[in-house]
Amino acid sequence: MANEIQLVVFTLKQGDMICEYGVSITKVHEIITMTKPTKLPQAPEFVEGIINLRGKIIPIIDLKKRFQMGASDFTSETRSVVVEVAGQTVGIIVDEVSEVLRLSEDNIEPAPTIVGGIAADYLTGVGKIDGRLLVLLDMDKILSEGERAELVSVGGQEE
Secondary structure (H helix, E strand, C coil), rough: CCCCCEEEHHHHHCCCEEEEEEHHHHHHHEECCCCHHHHHCCCCCCCEEEEECEEEEEEEHHHHHHCCCCCCCCCCCCCEEEEECEEEEEEEEEEEEEEEEEHHHHHHHHHHHHHHCCCCCEEEEEEEEECCEEEEEHHHHHHHHHHHHHHHHHCCCCC
């Protein structure tokens, strides 16, 4: 029997197109209702600001801006997925968190060079389940080393 991975599945919408993404549940700390972040001057364009999460200041990234898909529209379904990115806690804005599921490693294909404008560097593969395709993200590679260093200064966290 093949190994399984457990994923948190979320969507990003661009016009009429809805893309589904999966992140390993081991990288997800929690999923919270979106609150308006405090803006910071001179932060990278994709950083919406910071929030106070039970006494810890964390930067909030608009994943759509990071993937050059435009800015997120905040709705009642918008969530911030609090994840671990190369040892740093970060919130990523997503349009909707749809489910947590198990995916057999047999159902994961290698990532193509570019998927929907996202460089394959960020991807661990593409999952196939029930006729759907899930773009599997590598949270440790979602930001460059320089961008992670900028977030450390933005969020006040130590590496």
